[in-house]
Amino acid sequence: MSLEQLYTEAQKLSTKQIRDDIVQHLYETSYQLCQEGVSYKKAKKDTKTEKLDAIFTSPIFGFPIMIIMLGIVFYITIAGANVPSTLLADFFGWLEKYLTALFSFLHTPNWLYGMLVLGLYRGTTWVISVMLPPMAIFFPTFALLENYGYLPRVAFNMDRLFKKVGAHGKQSLTMAMGFGCNAAAVISTRIIESPRERMLAILTNNFVPCNGRWGTLIVFASLFMAAGFTGGIKSLVTTGVLVGIVLFGVIVTFFVSWVLSKTLLSGIPTHYTLELPPYRKPKIFDTVIRSSVTKSWSVLVRAVKVAAPAAVLTWVFANINIGDTSILQHAVQFLDPFGKLLGLDGYIMIAFILGLPANEIVLPILLMGYLSTGSLTEVDSMIDLKNIFIAHGWTWLTALNMMLFSLLHYPCGTTLVNIYKETKSKKWTFLAFIIPTVIAILIPFIIAQTVRFFGWM
Amino acid sequence: MTRTKIIKLVDGEKGDIIKITALLLDGVMRRRLLDLGFVNGAFVEVAQKSPLGDPIAFRVSRTTIALRKEESGKIEGELIINGE
Amino acid sequence: MGNEYYRIALVGNPNTGKSTLFNALTGLRQHTGNWAGKTVSLAQGSVDFKNKTFQLIDLPGTYSLFSNSKDEEVARNYIAFEKPDVTLVVLDATSLERNFNLALQVMEMTTNVIICINLIDIAEKQGIEIHEKRLMNLMGVPVLKISARNKLGFPMLLDTIDRIVNGDIKCQSFQLKYPEEIEKKILKIEQQIHEIIGDTVSARWVALRILDGDESLINEITKQFKLRGDY
Structure with missing residues (x-):
């Protein structure tokens, strides 16, 4: 007899009552263990948690506090990352001079120097200097909120809204994780017990901009949207624009969840439970060190593993000519008409395509294309950067649509791999790719056509 | 109180303490509720409503668990202490 | 190196400080590893004690092991099929009733179990007194009080793991008698x-x-x- 047969046989012995009895018995035993092994001197209640919950989940303050918290986390990340980013970039630039000297001393051929220093070195160091500082600030801040116990309250507050679209309140947590890394967030959807809601969380996680897209979003928000401001106000306006972009992503998430739960994912039953643990003061130092060190390390590894090959590949594309133009230019020309429809251009489209392995490298590839230097470019100041874009016909519309495309487009390679691992389904992985892609094309298209129709540009 | 009053968890007010008498659900959800301590005879306190009224958080076996009204509407119990 | 190598699995309810314990014990010696042909990755870390290396595996936090969710299946499968040398059940001292529930389920599956009652500092403040000796007699496995946050009780914990893998402590995990x-x-x-x-x-x-x-x-x-x- 096989186990399956035995199982079928045994189901005749099993009743609903037995299942209940088993759990009931476990509980009774646990209770007895407590009776005998634990004494409760005074039933002192955890009034701190109760009082804090009355504020954090209050009908009046609950939502405003959440939005302010989100804004604060973003602001700390953006404002705090500025200086270390510049320092890192300066350091890598300084180091590059010595590398260049070394290569010319060794009389290495130009193509090798180009591939290794201008492609590989610049590509990876760009990723590190742009991505590392925000990561090193965002993750610890997030971890502190998590360890303190605030995040489950967010899931508690938000559940009603998620329920309306057929999703789970805990999705707000996996979304929050997505701000750091969508690939990690896809794995974190395991906290959602019910399969249907979990699938929704997986398929829509991409609409939360991950760390790799932050750089892009921050650059364009501050260059084009907050252009008229300086100093602290500028950071504030940038933050405001980013919060707007994020909220738009949330709206898309809700909309897509709602459509999916009415169509492809309808009918499968749901269940919901959420524990609200007591608030506990986190070990601030430990948390900060741990999450920044471990996350920073993973950024470095990722930069080397993913960004480096992509940077080399881009360099090769930009430097191998077919006819009298490079492969990259051919591709740009081919994609340009399509890009224009979306208020973008061929360079932007190719940057997103080559950026599939990692969103971090979209911006450097774009710059590389614009400058046709065939290598990732160092840009000394933000003003230079803006001039490059303007010289290529950028307006606020290009910047806006670029940000929206970045927000909405297909997940990066790592995320897609994780989606496949988690869902074990080619169909769902494909849907996770195609749904965002269609939306990322539609929305900029509609905006671009509307703006042109009314002649606002 | 001499007369016992049976109410559903969802109808409890903040501070109410309810002794569970019946779980009117099946399958995985029943399982999960049992795992969390919503067993027959357990005492549950209504702890906190979320800003939009649903879900509601309950204190059960010394932890706080939030349930949606779909589930808390299917758990019945005796109202032991009226919070009001 | 040449250290003897043992696998120690950590299970526990969510929010019991299981990961805090894992982090405190392993420091930064962590990585995520896949196990035997699985796509599920779990955080792993190691700690050296005497001349042994304990490889700690941080299983997902779960309320039970009844395969109600993917996490529960992952934790259950690891304990049942990967057979760690010792399973640490991390419990929250302030809500033991529900936590024992999981401990009892683990003890039905495997023999070498250590019950780690965490957050003991908070429990004491709340007037909860835990008689670990009595519990140890009842459950037939070592019961330890720790505070992962304050790194209290770690030497005792490591020593207990050591003595279990040496065979100096024989666990006779309590088996539930059902009706x-x-x-x-x-x-x-x-x-x-x-x-x-x-x-x-x-x-x-x-x-x-x-x-x-x-x-x-x-x-x-x-x-x-x-x-x-x-x-």
Whole structure:
């Protein structure tokens, strides 16, 4: 007899009552263990948690506090990352001079120097200097909120809204994780017990901009949207624009969840439970060190593993000519008409395509294309950067649509791999790719056509 | 109180303490509720409503668990202490 | 190196400070690793003690091991099929009632169990007094009070792990006796199960799960046997 047969046989012995009895018995035993092994001197209640919950989940303050918290986390990340980013970039630039000297001393051929220093070195160091500082600030801040116990309250507050679209309140947590890394967030959807809601969380996680897209979003928000401001106000306006972009992503998430739960994912039953643990003061130092060190390390590894090959590949594309133009230019020309429809251009489209392995490298590839230097470019100041874009016909519309495309487009390679691992389904992985892609094309298209129709540009 | 009053968890007010008498659900959800301590005879306190009224958080076996009204509407119990 | 190498699994309810304990014990010596042909990755870290290396595996936090969710299946499969040398059950001292529930389930699956009662500092403040000796007698396995946050009780914990893997402590994990009607049914199928699966997994536990209608476990056992090529 096989186990399956035995199982079928045994189901005749099993009743609903037995299942209940088993759990009931476990509980009774646990209770007895407590009776005998634990004494409760005074039933002192955890009034701190109760009082804090009355504020954090209050009908009046609950939502405003959440939005302010989100804004604060973003602001700390953006404002705090500025200086270390510049320092890192300066350091890598300084180091590059010595590398260049070394290569010319060794009389290495130009193509090798180009591939290794201008492609590989610049590509990876760009990723590190742009991505590392925000990561090193965002993750610890997030971890502190998590360890303190605030995040489950967010899931508690938000559940009603998620329920309306057929999703789970805990999705707000996996979304929050997505701000750091969508690939990690896809794995974190395991906290959602019910399969249907979990699938929704997986398929829509991409609409939360991950760390790799932050750089892009921050650059364009501050260059084009907050252009008229300086100093602290500028950071504030940038933050405001980013919060707007994020909220738009949330709206898309809700909309897509709602459509999916009415169509492809309808009918499968749901269940919901959420524990609200007591608030506990986190070990601030430990948390900060741990999450920044471990996350920073993973950024470095990722930069080397993913960004480096992509940077080399881009360099090769930009430097191998077919006819009298490079492969990259051919591709740009081919994609340009399509890009224009979306208020973008061929360079932007190719940057997103080559950026599939990692969103971090979209911006450097774009710059590389614009400058046709065939290598990732160092840009000394933000003003230079803006001039490059303007010289290529950028307006606020290009910047806006670029940000929206970045927000909405297909997940990066790592995320897609994780989606496949988690869902074990080619169909769902494909849907996770195609749904965002269609939306990322539609929305900029509609905006671009509307703006042109009314002649606002 | 001499007369016992049976109410559903969802109808409890903040501070109410309810002794569970019946779980009117099946399958995985029943399982999960049992795992969390919503067993027959357990005492549950209504702890906190979320800003939009649903879900509601309950204190059960010394932890706080939030349930949606779909589930808390299917758990019945005796109202032991009226919070009001 | 040449250290003897043991695998120690950490299980516990969510929010019991299990990961805090894991982090505090392993420091930054962590990585995420896949295990035997699985796509699920778990955080792993190591800690050296005497001349041994304990490889700690941080299983997902779960309320039970009844395969209600993916996390519960991951934790259950690891304990049942990967057979860690010792399983640490991390409990929250402030809500032991629910936490013991999980400990009892673990003890049905495996023998070498240590009960780690965490957050003991907070429990003491709340006037909860835990008599670990009494619990140890009742449960037949070591019961330790720790505070992962304040790194209290770690030497004792490591020493206990050491003594279990050395065989100096013999765990006799407490086996729940169910009401007679259930016990009879367990008895009816336990022997047959044992004939099919041998000693790889506790037959009594599988019998219980079968009576409970846990189909996913049966699928998993079949899969495991195929993987090992002896089915």
